[in-house]
Amino acid sequence: MKTVTATVSDPVGFHLRAAGRIVKLTKTFDSEVTIRYNGRSANAKSIMGLASLAAEFGTEVLIEVSGFDEDDALLKLVKLIEIDLAIAEDQQ
Amino acid sequence: MDTYQGIAASPGYAAGPVHAIRQRAIVPVRRTVRVSEVPDEIKRFGKAVEKARSGLRELIDRLASELGPEGSDILSSQLMILDDEMVWDATLAVIRLERINAEAAFGRTMGELAARFLEIEDETFRERVNDLRDVEQRVLRGFEDSDRPHLVSPDIPSVISARNLTPSDTALLGRNNVLGFVMDEGGNTSHVAILARSIGVPAIVGLKGRAVALKSGSQVAIDGTDGRLVTDPDQEILEKFILLTRQQVVVNQKLEHLKDVPAVTPDGHRVEMMANIELPVEVEEALARGAEGIGLLRTEYLFFQHQTIPTEDDQVRVYSEIVRRMDGRPVIFRTLDVGGDKVSDYLGAKREYNPFLGWRGIRFSLANRLLFKTQIKAIHRAGASGRIKLMFPMVTGLEELREARQVVAEALEELAAQGLEHDPDVPVGIMIETPSAVLAADILAAECDFFSIGTNDLIQYTLAMDRGNSRVSYLYRPLHPAILRSIRMTVEAGHRAGIPVGLCGEMGSETRLAEVLLGLGLDEISLHGAALPKVKQVIRWTDFTEAQRLVDELLKLGTADDADRWLAEYIAERKRQRERGDHE
Numbered sequence: 001m002k003t004v005t006a007t008v009s010d011p012v013g014f015h016l017r018a019a020g021r022i023v024k025l026t027k028t029f030d031s032e033v034t035i036r037y038n039g040r041s042a043n044a045k046s047i048m049g050l051a052s053l054a055a056e057f058g059t060e061v062l063i064e065v066s067g068f069d070e071d072d073a074l075l076k077l078v079k080l081i082e083i084d085l086a087i088a089e090d091q092q
Numbered sequence: 093m094d095t096y097q098g099i100a101a102s103p104g105y106a107a108g109p110v111h112a113i114r115q116r117a118i119v120p121v122r123r124t125v126r127v128s129e130v131p132d133e134i135k136r137f138g139k140a141v142e143k144a145r146s147g148l149r150e151l152i153d154r155l156a157s158e159l160g161p162e163g164s165d166i167l168s169s170q171l172m173i174l175d176d177e178m179v180w181d182a183t184l185a186v187i188r189l190e191r192i193n194a195e196a197a198f199g200r201t202m203g204e205l206a207a208r209f210l211e212i213e214d215e216t217f218r219e220r221v222n223d224l225r226d227v228e229q230r231v232l233r234g235f236e237d238s239d240r241p242h243l244v245s246p247d248i249p250s251v252i253s254a255r256n257l258t259p260s261d262t263a264l265l266g267r268n269n270v271l272g273f274v275m276d277e278g279g280n281t282s283h284v285a286i287l288a289r290s291i292g293v294p295a296i297v298g299l300k301g302r303a304v305a306l307k308s309g310s311q312v313a314i315d316g317t318d319g320r321l322v323t324d325p326d327q328e329i330l331e332k333f334i335l336l337t338r339q340q341v342v343v344n345q346k347l348e349h350l351k352d353v354p355a356v357t358p359d360g361h362r363v364e365m366m367a368n369i370e371l372p373v374e375v376e377e378a379l380a381r382g383a384e385g386i387g388l389l390r391t392e393y394l395f396f397q398h399q400t401i402p403t404e405d406d407q408v409r410v411y412s413e414i415v416r417r418m419d420g421r422p423v424i425f426r427t428l429d430v431g432g433d434k435v436s437d438y439l440g441a442k443r444e445y446n447p448f449l450g451w452r453g454i455r456f457s458l459a460n461r462l463l464f465k466t467q468i469k470a471i472h473r474a475g476a477s478g479r480i481k482l483m484f485p486m487v488t489g490l491e492e493l494r495e496a497r498q499v500v501a502e503a504l505e506e507l508a509a510q511g512l513e514h515d516p517d518v519p520v521g522i523m524i525e526t527p528s529a530v531l532a533a534d535i536l537a538a539e540c541d542f543f544s545i546g547t548n549d550l551i552q553y554t555l556a557m558d559r560g561n562s563r564v565s566y567l568y569r570p571l572h573p574a575i576l577r578s579i580r581m582t583v584e585a586g587h588r589a590g591i592p593v594g595l596c597g598e599m600g601s602e603t604r605l606a607e608v609l610l611g612l613g614l615d616e617i618s619l620h621g622a623a624l625p626k627v628k629q630v631i632r633w634t635d636f637t638e639a640q641r642l643v644d645e646l647l648k649l650g651t652a653d654d655a656d657r658w659l660a661e662y663i664a665e666r667k668r669q670r671e672r673g674d675h676e
Contacts, residue, residue: 011462012401016169023177040208046178048205054212086462 001066006078010085013057018085019050025080031067093324096302100319101285103622104294106272107313107333110306111250118232122196133187137194140234145174173227195235202228251312253303257284267291272314274321276303296321347625351382355628361636365628366618368596375417378621385422387618388596404466411474422479425471429453429485453486458495468503475515487522525549530578537589547597569652570599583613606630611639
């Protein structure tokens with residue numbers, strides 16, 4: 001299992017749209033991914049779970065990944081949360 | 093017989109029996125199952141979800157055709173909940189580990205999720221709980237064998253009463269036999285209000301418990317123009333309302349022929365008649381009433397309905413639809429106007445101590461450049477489908493206008509670089525709704541292409557009164573000399589600079605003020621579609637020079653009371669003249 005922190009770049013935080021993008025990416029990996037924030041944790045393959053974290057813009061979340069593709073997953077998730085979420089999906 | 097006051101959400105009158113809609117909630121009963129039955133329970137859960145999903149899909153299709161794609165998006169998020177991994181995992185785990193029936197396991201999962209959302213100190217998430225409950229009920233209904241609809245349409249013409257109706261409820265209800273709506277919750281922009289206006293039936297919202305207290309079959313009379321509900325009306329009131337309903341039809345028929353004629357005074361002065369709208373579905377009504385364009389397209393709805401920021405493509409879709417349906421007639425887009433009374437927590441606009449003087453309108457947009465630029469790009473892209481103009485709200489000075497124009501320039505550069513189809517040459521105007529914009533109108537006019545006076549805010553800021561505060565709402569006086577002078581100053585400054593000056597705001601919809609607005613020299617009046625034909629009629633039978641004289645007289649008066657009286661006498665005299673004219 002590997003863990004890393006990431007700063008939320010989405011200007012409105014983990015709302016449904018951001019959660020949806022994280023789920024879409026996470027589902028491409030075999031690894032189990034858990035995201036922790038403010039004493040809560042959520043399965044990163046669940047939109048409702050992620051949204052209920054209510055992680056705000058500029059705060060740090062902890063990403064835990066375990067599985068054979070964990071390195072790849074970690075890298076791509078950090079990029080999504082720290083950089084790509086700042087930009088609307090259709091502008092990338 | 094009792095009379096209750098609510099919020100007038102759709103004009104008109106109706107009288108008839110109540111059709112009460114009670115949203116019956118299913119409470120799952122918990123029962124223990126044997127280990128051997130667990131696979132069956134899981135199968136039952138799958139089937140119930142499938143039933144809920146196909147029901148939802150059907151509703152989405154129906155709503156999409158009724159409201160356009162943005163209307164159905166609300167329900168798409170419910171589809172996501174149905175397919176959510178956590179919802180499935182948790183439900184199956186409860187069935188397996190605690191060996192209880194599927195509906196109870198699902199109910200508990202959803203309850204826990206809702207509790208988690210309720211803990212979050214953010215309005216948006218708490219509102220999401222309504223979606224969760226809606227989904228929960230949908231699935232629980234899926235467990236039931238019968239396909240009995242949870243919502244029954246009226247068999248005879250009736251007034252629909254409920255706490256509130258969701259878009260899916262109104263889609264299920266249909267339009268047959270609906271005389272009008274009375275709701276306990278909601279405001280002017282709630283779904284029911286918009287639907288009622290688009291199908292042309294009266295609606296009263298915000299009745300705070302009076303609507304659900306109504307029994308099916310009891311008689312009511314509703315006045316959607318003033319927001320009054322009369323329960324168990326006596327014969328006299330009933331007859332009066334039936335008469336009003338009939339008159340309404342007659343007046344509408346009389347005004348019907350005005351649809352395709354321009355608003356030109358007998359002495360040849362032309363005023364453009366435009367409509368204020370918010371949704372694609374309102375375009376039809378605007379055109380049916382003879383609107384020559386959209387003078388105010390509010391864009392907030394899209395941002396509020398989603399409760400997430402719509403993407404550029406989402407916005408392009410909805411905006412283009414409106415522009416396309418207007419078929420070459422101009423559409424004035426007002427960029428996002430949040431804050432004030434339209435606080436949206438999810439956009440980061442937290443409640444403020446003094447919201448109307450706070451972070452709203454163009455201030456909010458300039459502080460959220462990315463969001464602002466995205467919207468401006470979407471609007472310009474929609475321009476490829478017809479004729480559009482761009483308008484900024486709450487401008488108080490040249491700095492804001494210049495900075496906003498800078499964002500427009502950046503947006504255009506990006507659109508060109510991306511090779512996206514768009515209108516590169518969109519006129520840019522501003523709302524005149526603050527006293528500072530009025531006083532600096534000549535300075536502002538030099539750097540923009542048009543003005544549109546927003547009278548609701550202008551009156552509020554000029555007279556320093558909060559319309560929502562019942563203790564001072566008596567100060568809302570459109571004919572206050574300061575207001576008349578402000579409008580005149582703005583029109584003069586605009587015309588000196590050679591730019592057109594329009595007006596959007598409730599003042600435009602008041603028939604009694606039509607001559608005043610004409611005399612003030614406005615080039616364009618934008619108002620609610622329903623009021624358009626009447627105002628046009630007044631303009632068509634009033635000489636421009638006479639209206640100017642009327643305004644000169646009103647401007648000499650010292651108080652709004654005097655001006656109201658003068659205007660009332662003038663209108664009465666004109667009516668007598670017309671009636672004499674008719675007999676000759």
